Structures are given as structure tokens and as C-alpha cells.
Amino acid sequence: MRFDLTILGCHSASPGKDRFPSAQVLNIQKNIYLIDCGEATQIRMLENGIKRSKISKIFISHLHGDHVFGLAGFITSISLFEQRPAGIDIFSPPGLEEMIRTQLRLSESFLSFELRFHVVDTDIHQLIFEDNCVEVFSIPLKHRISTTGFLFKEKKKPRKMLADCIEQYEIPYQKIKDIKNGADFLTKDNKLIPNAELTLPPIPPRSFAYCSDTVFKPDIIPIIQNVDLLYHESTFLHEDKELADKTMHSTAREAAEMATLANVKCLIIGHFSVRYKSSNLFLEEAQKHFPNTVLGESGRIYKATNYN
Amino acid sequence: MRFDLTILGCHSASPGKDRFPSAQVLNIQKNIYLIDCGEATQIRMLENGIKRSKISKIFISHLHGDHVFGLAGFITSISLFEQRPAGIDIFSPPGLEEMIRTQLRLSESFLSFELRFHVVDTDIHQLIFEDNCVEVFSIPLKHRISTTGFLFKEKKKPRKMLADCIEQYEIPYQKIKDIKNGADFLTKDNKLIPNAELTLPPIPPRSFAYCSDTVFKPDIIPIIQNVDLLYHESTFLHEDKELADKTMHSTAREAAEMATLANVKCLIIGHFSVRYKSSNLFLEEAQKHFPNTVLGESGRIYKATNYN
Numbered sequence: 001m002r003f004d005l006t007i008l009g010c011h012s013a014s015p016g017k018d019r020f021p022s023a024q025v026l027n028i029q030k031n032i033y034l035i036d037c038g039e040a041t042q043i044r045m046l047e048n049g050i051k052r053s054k055i056s057k058i059f060i061s062h063l064h065g066d067h068v069f070g071l072a073g074f075i076t077s078i079s080l081f082e083q084r085p086a087g088i089d090i091f092s093p094p095g096l097e098e099m100i101r102t103q104l105r106l107s108e109s110f111l112s113f114e115l116r117f118h119v120v121d122t123d124i125h126q127l128i129f130e131d132n133c134v135e136v137f138s139i140p141l142k143h144r145i146s147t148t149g150f151l152f153k154e155k156k157k158p159r160k161m162l163a164d165c166i167e168q169y170e171i172p173y174q175k176i177k178d179i180k181n182g183a184d185f186l187t188k189d190n191k192l193i194p195n196a197e198l199t200l201p202p203i204p205p206r207s208f209a210y211c212s213d214t215v216f217k218p219d220i221i222p223i224i225q226n227v228d229l230l231y232h233e234s235t236f237l238h239e240d241k242e243l244a245d246k247t248m249h250s251t252a253r254e255a256a257e258m259a260t261l262a263n264v265k266c267l268i269i270g271h272f273s274v275r276y277k278s279s280n281l282f283l284e285e286a287q288k289h290f291p292n293t294v295l296g297e298s299g300r301i302y303k304a305t306n307y308n
Numbered sequence: 309m310r311f312d313l314t315i316l317g318c319h320s321a322s323p324g325k326d327r328f329p330s331a332q333v334l335n336i337q338k339n340i341y342l343i344d345c346g347e348a349t350q351i352r353m354l355e356n357g358i359k360r361s362k363i364s365k366i367f368i369s370h371l372h373g374d375h376v377f378g379l380a381g382f383i384t385s386i387s388l389f390e391q392r393p394a395g396i397d398i399f400s401p402p403g404l405e406e407m408i409r410t411q412l413r414l415s416e417s418f419l420s421f422e423l424r425f426h427v428v429d430t431d432i433h434q435l436i437f438e439d440n441c442v443e444v445f446s447i448p449l450k451h452r453i454s455t456t457g458f459l460f461k462e463k464k465k466p467r468k469m470l471a472d473c474i475e476q477y478e479i480p481y482q483k484i485k486d487i488k489n490g491a492d493f494l495t496k497d498n499k500l501i502p503n504a505e506l507t508l509p510p511i512p513p514r515s516f517a518y519c520s521d522t523v524f525k526p527d528i529i530p531i532i533q534n535v536d537l538l539y540h541e542s543t544f545l546h547e548d549k550e551l552a553d554k555t556m557h558s559t560a561r562e563a564a565e566m567a568t569l570a571n572v573k574c575l576i577i578g579h580f581s582v583r584y585k586s587s588n589l590f591l592e593e594a595q596k597h598f599p600n601t602v603l604g605e606s607g608r609i610y611k612a613t614n615y616n
Contacts, residue, residue: 014350015348015381039347039348039350039351042322043323047325064415064417065381072373072377077321077322077323098414099410102407102411103411106407107377
């Protein structure tokens with residue numbers, strides 16, 4: 001069952017050749033969630049074979065243009081070419097509804113589906129969305145504008161039924177759901193078969209935390225503790241810590257320190273400033289403090305460790 | 309002296325792989341003018357070596373997203389990385405100022421320069437801008453939303469002074485401007501040298517008309533008569549004329565008929581619907597009616613005939 005992240009863009013501010021603004025899609029089982037939507041996200045999706053038609057839940061961290069200026073185009077393209085009877089839900093800090101509805105009204109884009117905006121309180125950690133496979137929580141971040149991170153926690157899956165046992169113990173179809181949820185089974189001749197003999201444990205629930213844009217903020221450590229994948233911005237190198245503080249961003253070293261403190265399995269860094277010659281400088285700095293760091297790159301797929 | 313058009317995108321509606329929304333830059337002498345600004349125009353500029361820093365006059369035909377959703381990103385990128393003491397002027401139908409200022413306000417993008425919006429009356433043909441080398445006129449178009457075309461008419465240049473004559477007739481520096489503007493010259497020994505002996509005629513002024521999006525609208529023929537380059541939308545093939553009428557677009561044949569009626573030197577077609585397999589279908593249809601038709605293609609440069 002899939003649990004992987006595709007980065008469509010993770011560079012800061014102005015886009016450039018192979019430098020695309022923030023956008024990611026998270027695949028969990030058969031669902032896809034869009035996280036941030038910088039300019040031309042819809043083009044990046046096409047280039048990376050991401051099916052726009054599968055996206056109906058969009059999570060926007062904050063309203064800076066490099067995280068949101070692709071949203072109106074994405075929505076109008078859906079409206080032009082797709083049927084979406086269930087509508088689309090967008091979760092974001094306040095103000096996004098006014099921005100998007102103004103663009104839609106003035107461009108006379110009449111949507112063929114319902115667009116629902118859900119305002120996220122950026123000061124608190126709370127459940128903001130859940131479906132059959134995931135719970136999404138807000139992560140209070142601190143930036144120059146109201147900003148929220150997102151924690152995606154996969155729901156616990158049922159145990160896996162061993163097919164051979166169904167035949168061996170003549171288990172009726174109606175009992176299987178209970179057994180998958182942990183029940184033992186009583187055979188026709190009153191023999192109790194313990195659940196551990198009938199099932200295998202499920203894959204442990206997996207998790208992803210998205211933290212962009214923000215200052216170094218260790219008070220969120222309890223929220224992101226032990227996640228499989230942490231995306232944390234690292235706009236600057238630590239030699240430019242003063243600039244990071246001034247613009248309310250983090251350094252690569254700080255991202256790595258967050259990963260260490262939270263004991264995450266894998267750190268993905270991104271949101272690199274244009275001022276540096278190579279993204280590898282970020283990687284080198286972060287890996288000194290957290291070895292299992294990988295570079296955020298457009299078009300690259302990042303899998304949770306326990307992925308099958 | 310340059311007079312050429314670079315198309316950055318000329319496909320209709322939703323962008324796709326190698327299908328970019330409308331944006332063009334017109335180079336006249338040393339100036340560059342941006343015409344329409346679909347999503348990711350700033351990325352296309354980088355890919356095509358267009359200097360963003362040289363653009364300070366922007367012309368938007370109408371507010372449909374595929375012509376304008378790249379503008380907020382373009383403006384904020386300029387503000388982040390450039391000094392623009394003279395500000396930027398944007399010419400468009402009503403509503404654009406509200407759209408862009410709402411995006412800038414909610415994304416807390418504080419511009420480092422003045423942004424001036426000039427509302428174009430889409431019902432009349434009038435001069436809307438001029439500088440040292442060009443006059444720009446509105447062209448009343450007809451689409452589902454208020455839409456204007458733009459006619460760029462190069463100003464008449466002075467005649468070219470023949471360098472040899474300056475020495476031969478001992479022409480003082482102060483007289484050269486008058487001679488370039490057509491004056492004869494009286495030598496020290498009172499011999500009148502006719503202007504035709506002292507100068508060469510300048511390149512005839514060149515012109516470009518941008519007509520997108522619109523229904524077939526022959527009442528604008530007197531405005532676009534004899535232009536060097538005409539960009540006319542051809543969203544549909546003529547077999548889908550009914551659909552063109554319904555959506556208030558033109559067919560390739562209609563674009564060619566406009567070019568014939570207006571006696572233009574070269575017709576560039578674009579704004580192709582995604583429904584057709586190949587853009588060459590448009591070219592074939594248009595060339596039957598106006599042989600000197602060329603296909604609008606992203607990244608292609610179109611020069612006026614009398615270009616040197």
C-alpha cells in the first residue's frame with residue numbers, strides 16, 4: 001500500500017529554470033492529497049504523471065505567492081475538463097477564499113462543482129480533516145504571515161487474514177471483519193483459534209509532516225515526533241542565520257536539528273534560496289547533524305521506510 | 309532595428325505539456341512589451357532568454373485565467389529581485405486592478421515600485437499608450453468577457469544621414485537633426501544640396517496587431533489594415549464553426565479571411581483548442597485562404613518583413 005510523497009517544486013520565491021515554487025502530492029493508499037500550489041503546479045503534475053482527477057483535498061500552508069499562485073489555474077482547469085460532483089475541499093489559513101473567489105469572479109470562471117474553503121487556525125494543533133485512510137492535523141508554524149504545517153497520520157489498518165486459515169477452519173465470510181480487527185475464532189467443534197494464528201499484523205501506520213515556511217520552532221517537536229517523513233524548509237545555510245531570522249525562515253542545520261529532536265526516520269529539506277550556487281550545500285550541512293537527510297528535488301518520489 | 313514577436317504560449321484554456329497559455333513579447337528597437345500573461349509566463353521568459361528587467365509595459369487583452377493568471381507571480385518576482393524606480397504600467401479591460409491588488413494584499417506582497425493600472429475601453433479604437441518608438445491602440449474585440457486587442461504602430465523614424473556627405477559639404481553637427489527630418493542643406497558657398505542627396509529613407513514603420521480572443525469581427529479591418537504581423541486567434545477548425553460561435557471564438561478559416569480582408573503581410577494563428585490532434589490542421593485550413601500564414605508556437609520568433 002502506497003505512502004509516498006512527490007515533490008513538484010521546492011524552491012523559494014521566484015521560479016526559474018528547474019526551480020519551481022512549492023507544491024507536493026502525498027499518495028496514501030489510493031488517495032492523493034495536494035500540499036501547496038505554487039505557480040504552474042498543474043504543468044508539473046502533467047510532467048510527473050500525477051492524475052489531477054484524483055485530487056479533491058488541497059492543503060495550503062500559507063498565502064505567500066510561491067505557495068498559492070497556481071491554485072486558481074488548477075481549479076479552473078478542473079472545472080473545464082472534469083466532472084466533480086463531490087466538490088473540492090481546501091484547507092488553509094484565512095484569506096484564501098477571498099483571493100481565489102476574487103480571481104474566479106473577475107475572470108468569469110464559473111465552476112462546475114462546489115468549492116469548500118476550510119479555515120485552519122494557525123495557532124493550534126488540531127485535527128482538521130479525516131477520511132477512510134488518514135487523519136490530517138495542523139502544525140502551528142511561525143513565519144511572516146499566518147502559516148500552518150500539516151501532519152498526515154495514516155489510520156491503523158486491520159490485520160491481514162491468512163487465506164489458508166479460512167479454508168482450514170471453515171471460517172464464514174461474516175466473521176472475517178471481526179477477525180481482521182483482532183477477534184479469535186471458535187470452530188464448529190468448539191476449538192478456540194487465537195487471532196495470532198489466523199492473521200498477520202498490518203503495516204504500522206505511516207506519517208508525514210510538512211513544515212514550510214517557518215522559523216526553527218522546537219515547541220512542535222511533540223507533534224512531529226517519530227514521523228516517517230519530515231519535510232522541513234531550509235531556505236538558508238547556517239552561515240546566513242541572521243538572514244534566516246530576519247525573514248523568518250530556517251537554516252539547513254536547524255532543519256536537521258528538528259529532525260534529530262523529533263527522532264524522525266527521514267528528513268527532506270527544501271525551499272532553497274536562490275542565493276546559493278548548489279543545493280548540495282544544504283544537504284552537506286544538514287547531513288552533518290542528521291545523516292538520513294535527503295534533498296528536495298522536483299519530480300523526485302520519497303517513500304516511507306515501511307512501504308510495500 | 310528589431311521588430312519581432314516571441315510567442316511564449318498560445319494554446320487555449322488548460323495548460324499541458326508543451327501547451328502553454330497566452331503570452332507574447334514584442335521587441336521594437338530596444339524596447340520590449342509584454343502582451344497577455346498566462347500562468348508560468350515568467351518561467352517561459354527564462355526558458356526563452358527574455359529579460360524580465362526590460363519589461364515595464366504590460367498589455368492584457370482580457371481577464372480569462374489563461375491570459376492573466378501568471379501576472380501576480382510575474383509582478384512579485386520583479387519586486388523581489390529588481391529595482392524599478394519608474395514603476396510598471398498595465399493596460400487592460402476593467403477588473404484587473406482588483407484581481408491583482410487582492411492577490412498582492414492577501415499574499416502580503418509589498419511591492420518595491422509603483423504599479424499603475426490603465427483601464428482600456430473595449431468598445432472603442434483609441435490611442436492608449438505611446439513612447440519614443442511606438443504608439444499602441446486598442447482594437448475592440450468581441451468575446452464572452454470584455455476584451456481588447458492591441459495595435460502596435462512603430463513611429464516614423466528620421467532619414468539616415470550619409471556619413472560621407474557630412475565631410476564633403478562640411479555640415480555642422482547642429483544641422484544634422486534637421487537634415488534627418490528632411491531639410492535640404494545650404495553650403496558655405498550658397499549651393500543648395502537637396503535632402504535626397506544627403507540621406508537615405510528610413511525603414512518604413514512596422515506594425516503588429518494582436519487579436520485574441522474574439523469572434524470573426526470584420527468591422528476592425530480598417531484598424532488592422534496592412535499590418536506587418538497579425539496574430540489572430542483560431543481556437544477551432546471551421547468544421548466546428550457552431551462551437552466557435554457558441555464560445556465566441558474564431559476558426560482558422562476566419563482568421564485567414566481577416567488576414568485577406570486586411571491585406572496583412574503575415575498571419576500568425578494561435579489559441580488552439582485542445583480537442584485537435586495536431587496544430588498543423590489549423591495551418592492547413594488557414595493557408596488555403598491566406599497562404600502567408602504561420603503557426604503560433606511557444607518559443608518561436610516572428611520577424612516583420614522589413615526587419616534589419
